[in-house]
Structure formats: structure tokens, C-alpha cells
Amino acid sequence: MKNIFILTQFEADTLQAMKTAAYMSENKGNIILVTCSEISDSITELLFLSAKDHIDLNKRQDILDKWSVYKAETNIATTVREHHQFGISRPVIQKLLESFQVDVVIAPLSIQQSKQYIHKLFLKLLHNSNCPLLLLPEKDQTSEIIQRALFLDANGKSLAPSLQQLPFHVIHQSMIKEYENQSLNVLVDQLRVDLIVQPKRSNEVAEKNADVTSLGLPVLTI
Amino acid sequence: MTIRTKIALVFTLMTATVLLLLSIFVYLLSLQHAHGNFFTRLKVRASLAAETRFGVDEIHSVVKGIRERHLQRLPQEHEYFFPNDSLLSQHIQDSIPEIPPSFIQEVKQNDFAEYNRGFLHFSGIVYTSQKGKNVVIASAYDENAENHITFLRNLLMVGFLSSCLLVFALGRIFSTRIMHPISAVISKVHDITTTNLSERVQGGEGNDELSEIANTFNSMLDRLETTFELQRNFISNASHELRTPLTSILGEAEIILQTKRTTEDYIKSIITMQQEAHKLEEVTSSLLRLSQISYEGKKQKIEPLQMDELLMSIKIDFDKRMPDNHVKVMVQQSEENPNVYTLMCSDVWMELALTNIIQNSIKYSDNKEVLVTLSYTDTEFFINISDYGIGIPEQDQKHIFEPFFRASNTFNYTGYGIGLPLAARIIRLHSGKLKIYSRTNEGTKVFIQFPQYKRLKSD
Structure with a gap:
């Protein structure tokens, strides 16, 4: 980028x-x-x-x-x-x-x-x-270094090559089937995720997506 | 003959041809114009002479008066009068032997004819009077035109010759100026040897061919310098890596042979030597593999390989060799296309490459968690390997693919600097791309990209 x-x-x-x-x-x-x-x-x-x-x-x-x-x-x-x-x-x-x-x-x-x-x-x-x-x-919760990102997309959309070539590691939601019963909070902790990536949804603005914003992580909508 | 002289000569030849053609054109046109002009004058004189001789008395005296008062005598001007009868040809031939029979024929047929031999002109007309038909021929020498035409010819010749000389001289100066940068490049390139490869050719700033030549030379010198630098580094690193175990073996042998020792000491010493010999063998076999991949890349057996299966088998292998490893393999599943992770490759080499990269991640992160993911798009698939290790200092990142190079923060870790260059060569050999993102003390991410196997996909 x-x-x-x-x-x-x-x-x-x-x-x-x-x-x-x-x-x-x-x-x-x-x-x-x-x-x-x-x-x-x-x-x-x-x-x-x-x-x-x-x-x-x-x-x-x-x-x-x-x-x-x-x-x-x-x-x-x-x-x-x-x-x-x-x-x-x-x-x-x-x-x-x-x-x-x-x-x-x-x-x-x-x-x-x-x-x-x-x-x-x-x-x-x-x-x-x-x-x-x-x-x-919030500033205090933001990690300056992003090592891992979690791509949340229930539709199984592939990760764009541009996203793959970012300096951090993006984990696709479909890769973590074994964690699927766990809450997003636990998942983020276990996978040591620093960033949430999700596709843009037509009717919903990301900042209103309470599940994601409550994690206190940066959210990248693509 | 130098290119400089050739350019000047070609330039002169081209200009001389154009000048010569132009001069001939001007000369011939001027000559034709002079003849035409004089023939008109001569025809008027023939008519006047006929009027004077055969015209009505009143008119004839007036015309004669005008002619004598107003018309200047031309050089060698003569008028001849012949009756138009059957002996006309004979009379004309007898009086004017210069005139050809064709002239007489033309006069008879057209009542008018013109002829010139050099600048001596003849104009003949048939004059019809009350006394009958008569042929009047006027002749004169055009001295004026002869002088003009001779002057013009000399002028054109002198102009032509001096123009040729001038063009040659200018061409020579011009070609010298053109060739000057090339001569400079040649002499500069002559001066560059293996000891001063950092020197560069001065190339102008324009977009012309000369700047292009200079830039091409400079980029070739860049490549040469890099290759020499790589070779130098390789030799110094390789000799260092090979000499260290050898020095240990020799030192150990010398110490043990100095005095008589117990059997345990001998055994201990031989074990040390054996360990060092193993290291030496490992280095030489790695070197051999590296050279095999460099020069015999196409000779290996290539088969379709499932990358997800390979990663899983590598993980199982690591679990056996290092049971406390924290390698996590995650694969993005594709239900539509089971061949999405198929790659045509040599499975032994690909396993070697990926094992090397994952092993590096484990080693340099002190066995912290290493995440390996496999994901895909419509045309490619990607392997990402990340760790929370010591990272690679920014200044070292451009050298990490050089054989035997080791980053400045790896002194506490054993290694020879061959694993990553070997992996990079194997991946590139299979049309893959490899990129490394790293920050010191924070971690490293290795990004590998392969094109999808089209044939299987279309099936």
C-alpha cells in the first residue's frame, strides 16, 4: 500500500x-x-x-x-x-x-x-x-504493530492478493473451523489477532457492527 | 577507414549528387533558353530580309530604312535567298554546306525550320510574294550567349567543387562532434577493469541513442559489479564456513597427538572430530544441492503435488523431530475445486524448500508459535509463514538470498546461510514468488505465491 x-x-x-x-x-x-x-x-x-x-x-x-x-x-x-x-x-x-x-x-x-x-x-x-x-x-488499545489479522467473511470470499501482500498475516475465517463454536473474543485472544478484516456490507456501516467494534481492535473493511 | 571519415564522405556524396543534378538542370535550361531567344531574333531578321528583297517597293524601302537604322548587325550575320524550285536542295547545299538535308526538308514541309551547330544558328522561312515562293535563310553566330553560357558553366563548376569541399569539411567537423561521446565511452570502457568496476560512463542527459548507449553500459556495469560482489562474498563466506570445521579437526588432532593420552581422551577427541566432520559434510552437501538446483533445475522429475498435503506431512515430520514445536498449519478449504492447491513440481525439492523456511521460523523465534496458512484466489494460491522471532535487520534484508549470508543478529543461532537461498531458488524455479516482511525483534512473515495448475483446474 x-x-x-x-x-x-x-x-x-x-x-x-x-x-x-x-x-x-x-x-x-x-x-x-x-x-x-x-x-x-x-x-x-x-x-x-x-x-x-x-x-x-x-x-x-x-x-x-x-x-x-x-x-x-x-x-x-x-x-x-x-x-x-x-x-x-x-x-x-x-x-x-x-x-x-x-x-x-x-x-x-x-x-x-x-x-x-x-x-x-x-x-x-x-x-x-x-x-x-x-x-x-481507542489509542491505548491500538497496537502499533499488526502481526495477524482475521478475515471475517461467512460467505467464503477469497482473500485479495493485495491483502496477502501486506506486512501482516491474514487468517481467513474458513481456516479456523475448529474454533467455530467459540466467541469472537476468545478466538481473537487464542489466535493473537491484532486486526479484523471484513468485507463491506451494503446496508451496514462497520462502526455500527457492535460485535466487531467491542473487540477494541482496528477494523479494515474492504 | 574510420566511421568519422565514412560519415563525412557519405554526407559529401549525397550533397554532391544533388548539387550536380541541380547544376546540369540549370545549365541545360539556360542553354535552351538562349537558343530559343536567338532563333526568335533570327526568324524576325529572315522575315525582314525577305520583305526587303521580295516585298512591294513602298514597303520594302520603309522596312529597309528601319532595319538599317534600328537593328544592330549580328556577328557573322548572313542572309541567303533561294527560289523554291526543284534545285532548291542543290543550291542550299552549295551555298551553306553546314546545313543538313533534314533542315531543307523541314523548310519545304512546314515553311519554317531552325538549326544550330554550337552557337551558329540558322533560321529558314518560305516567303510567298507576287513573284513566287522563295526560301530565305538567315544565319548568325550568338557570341553573347556563348559568353554567358561559358561563364555560367565555369561558375557552376567552381561552385560545385567548392561546395563539395565545404560539405566534406563541415561533415568531418559534424561527424567528429557526433562521435566524440562514443569515443569518450570507448576510452572510458577501456579503462574499466575488475579493480575499478564502480566507475561509470558519462552519458548525457537527453533521450538520444548516445545516452541510451551510455545507460546500457552503466546498467551492464551495475550487473557486473553486483555479480563480482556476490562472487567475492560467496567465496569469502564459503571458505570461512568450510575452514572453520577443518581448523577444529586439525587443532583437535594436533592437541591429541602432542602427548600420549588415555583411551577416553582419544574417544572424546575423535567424537569432536566426527561432529566437525559432520558439519563439513552438511555444508558441502548443501552447496552441492544449491549448485544442482542452479544448473540442473530442469532435470528433476516434475509431478502434480497437493500443497495442503505437503504442508500437513511437513507438520507431522516436525512433530516427530521436534515434539514441542508450535507450528500451526491452517488451510482455507475449497469445496468447489479440490485441485486448487495443486502444483507441478519436484516434491523432494518443494518439501526441502518449505521445511527450510518453517525450520528457520522455528529456530529464529526460539520455538515460539509459527503460523502457516494456505489460501487461494481464482488464479493463484498463497503460502504465508509468520513467526514472532528476532526478525531480520532492515539493512540485511537485501542480502538474505545470497548464499552463506547470515543476518547480523543471528550469532547465537547455528546455521550456514544456505537454507533460504536454496528455498528461494526452488520456489522461483517453480514459477513462484517469494517475499519477506520482517521487523527486528517483532517477527518475520514469508509470503509465497504460486500460479494455479490450469489444466487440472479446467478438468
Whole structure:
């Protein structure tokens, strides 16, 4: 995975998302920090749109400083860019994903829990797009290193080659028939799973899937 | 002859041919134009002469006056008048021997004819007067055109010759400039030997053929340098691995032979030597296998093999050899296609390759859990082997497929650095792909990809 979007409002959990993105891109990808805000109805205001007015610059600087320190310590080659999006719609998100050639979008918990309509809409549209979406849990529960992932799919759908070539080991649900009577919690513990992978479902947004989100693991929907 | 001279000569020849054709065209056209022009003048003079001689008296005196006052005499201008009778040919031949019979015939037939020998022109007309038909021939020498045409010819010849010389000189300069980078590349390549393989040819930054040549040379030098480096590493590592057990055997033998010892000491010493000799045998047989796979890859017996069965048999084998191993094998079952994990391969080699990789995982994770999974898509199947071991330092990862190379964090583990290169060669020999993801002290994941066996699948 080369180009990774991180949907953010520069809360503290953005740094964790950036570390996860660096790990997933094997420390040589491009991170694009995406912020978004509503577009104004006033025509005069539209003439003077400025991203700076919609971003908490102190938080942004804090995150970027911490990232610089982390990058210097770990000596990684991951690059970071920023993009601010005014307003969002299905065609706009499609164009964004195409123009940045995005391989995966990471949504930290702060964005998932955001009350802002634009963030909710952004996540919903991302869920309905073809792009994989990684939903991170609380910062404390997130392991920086993902070693094993569990692919939950009752329909027996095969693992995509792109998923096989990620730096972590993906276990398919059909491989663990002997554990099928056990609860997901026990299964995750026994298999030492760090990430849940599941296919996107048309009517259900991943963050509302209580069984999966209660595990406290990142969830990658593909 | 050098390419430089050849280019200059070809360039000159091409230009000379074009110039020559152009010069001939200009010369002939000018000559034709000069003749045509003079014939027109001569015809007018023949008509005037006929009017003067055979015309009506009043007109004839006016014409004569105009002619004498306004028309200049041409060089060697003559007018001849002959009655158009049966002796016309005889009279003309007698008076003007230069004129050919065809001219006379033409005058008779068309009442008009023109003829020139060099710049001496003849124009003949038939003039009909009250006294009858007469043939009037006017002749003159076109000195003016002769001078012009001679001047033009000399001018074209001098121009042609000087252009050829100029083109040759320019071609020579041009070809020297073109060939200069090639000469530089040649002299640079001459200077590069095995001792300075890191030197590179200077190649320009454009997209032209010369840059391409320089880049091709440079990439060839890259490959050569890598091969030399690999060979050097291989020799130093191999000699080290072979010499260590030999030194131990020799040392042990020397120490034991220094004085007389008890039988137990001799037995102990021989056991040590035997162990070292076993190590030596293991290294040499691994080397032999490596070279066999490198050079005799196609000679092995290839049969369809069920990869899931092979992995299970490897697991059973490990359970026998190392009962406390934590290898976990998981297979994604396919109910639709039982041949999804079929691979055309040499089963002995494939077993050797996978055993080596799994054994490495067990060894370098201090017998922690090793997960082996087998999964598939429509066109490929994948073997993933992961562990929670010591990992491979990032700077060592590019060397791990070199024979005898051992990562910098493996000093506490026995091994010769042959298992992984051997496995990689076997997998690549069977059209497989092998990729390793590793982080120090966190673990390693080996990803192996094979294409599905199409024939069995379609059956």
C-alpha cells in the first residue's frame, strides 16, 4: 500500500493513525492528511475560502512536530502531505480517491465519534466506495504493530492478493473451523489477532457492527 | 577507414549528387533558353530580309530604312535567298554546306525550320510574294550567349567543387562532434577493469541513442559489479564456513597427538572430530544441492503435488523431530475445486524448500508459535509463514538470498546461510514468488505465491 489517506481533525489519535499508515506502507509510502469542512452558503464567503480558518493550527503543529520526532527516531522514508476538502459528495470523494490513487483510508476514533455532519457523511461515503477503510479503536488499545489479522467473511470470499501482500498475516475465517463454536473474543485472544478484516456490507456501516467494534481492535473493511 | 571519415564522405556524396543534378538542370535550361531567344531574333531578321528583297517597293524601302537604322548587325550575320524550285536542295547545299538535308526538308514541309551547330544558328522561312515562293535563310553566330553560357558553366563548376569541399569539411567537423561521446565511452570502457568496476560512463542527459548507449553500459556495469560482489562474498563466506570445521579437526588432532593420552581422551577427541566432520559434510552437501538446483533445475522429475498435503506431512515430520514445536498449519478449504492447491513440481525439492523456511521460523523465534496458512484466489494460491522471532535487520534484508549470508543478529543461532537461498531458488524455479516482511525483534512473515495448475483446474 503506497498512498494512504488519514481523515483527521488533528486530535491526538492522528499520530497513532500515521504510525499505523507508515507500518502498512512498509515505511516508504505517502500519507495524505485529509481535513474537511462544510462549504458555506454565502457567495461572498466562498470567494475567500481559506483552509486555515477551518483547522486548529496549534493541534496541527503539535501532531506534525511529534511526527517529525518519530520519523527521525525510526529513520523511515514515509512522506506526509495535507489536503483540505470544502464540502463532500459521492462524485467528489470518487475523484479524490482517484487523483491521489488512494490504497486505503484510515479513520481515527476521534473522526468516527465526531458529531460534525461533514465527518459522518465523509465516513458514510467512504464506506460506500471501493476503497478499503481502516477504523482505528481507542489509542491505548491500538497496537502499533499488526502481526495477524482475521478475515471475517461467512460467505467464503477469497482473500485479495493485495491483502496477502501486506506486512501482516491474514487468517481467513474458513481456516479456523475448529474454533467455530467459540466467541469472537476468545478466538481473537487464542489466535493473537491484532486486526479484523471484513468485507463491506451494503446496508451496514462497520462502526455500527457492535460485535466487531467491542473487540477494541482496528477494523479494515474492504 | 574510420566511421568519422565514412560519415563525412557519405554526407559529401549525397550533397554532391544533388548539387550536380541541380547544376546540369540549370545549365541545360539556360542553354535552351538562349537558343530559343536567338532563333526568335533570327526568324524576325529572315522575315525582314525577305520583305526587303521580295516585298512591294513602298514597303520594302520603309522596312529597309528601319532595319538599317534600328537593328544592330549580328556577328557573322548572313542572309541567303533561294527560289523554291526543284534545285532548291542543290543550291542550299552549295551555298551553306553546314546545313543538313533534314533542315531543307523541314523548310519545304512546314515553311519554317531552325538549326544550330554550337552557337551558329540558322533560321529558314518560305516567303510567298507576287513573284513566287522563295526560301530565305538567315544565319548568325550568338557570341553573347556563348559568353554567358561559358561563364555560367565555369561558375557552376567552381561552385560545385567548392561546395563539395565545404560539405566534406563541415561533415568531418559534424561527424567528429557526433562521435566524440562514443569515443569518450570507448576510452572510458577501456579503462574499466575488475579493480575499478564502480566507475561509470558519462552519458548525457537527453533521450538520444548516445545516452541510451551510455545507460546500457552503466546498467551492464551495475550487473557486473553486483555479480563480482556476490562472487567475492560467496567465496569469502564459503571458505570461512568450510575452514572453520577443518581448523577444529586439525587443532583437535594436533592437541591429541602432542602427548600420549588415555583411551577416553582419544574417544572424546575423535567424537569432536566426527561432529566437525559432520558439519563439513552438511555444508558441502548443501552447496552441492544449491549448485544442482542452479544448473540442473530442469532435470528433476516434475509431478502434480497437493500443497495442503505437503504442508500437513511437513507438520507431522516436525512433530516427530521436534515434539514441542508450535507450528500451526491452517488451510482455507475449497469445496468447489479440490485441485486448487495443486502444483507441478519436484516434491523432494518443494518439501526441502518449505521445511527450510518453517525450520528457520522455528529456530529464529526460539520455538515460539509459527503460523502457516494456505489460501487461494481464482488464479493463484498463497503460502504465508509468520513467526514472532528476532526478525531480520532492515539493512540485511537485501542480502538474505545470497548464499552463506547470515543476518547480523543471528550469532547465537547455528546455521550456514544456505537454507533460504536454496528455498528461494526452488520456489522461483517453480514459477513462484517469494517475499519477506520482517521487523527486528517483532517477527518475520514469508509470503509465497504460486500460479494455479490450469489444466487440472479446467478438468
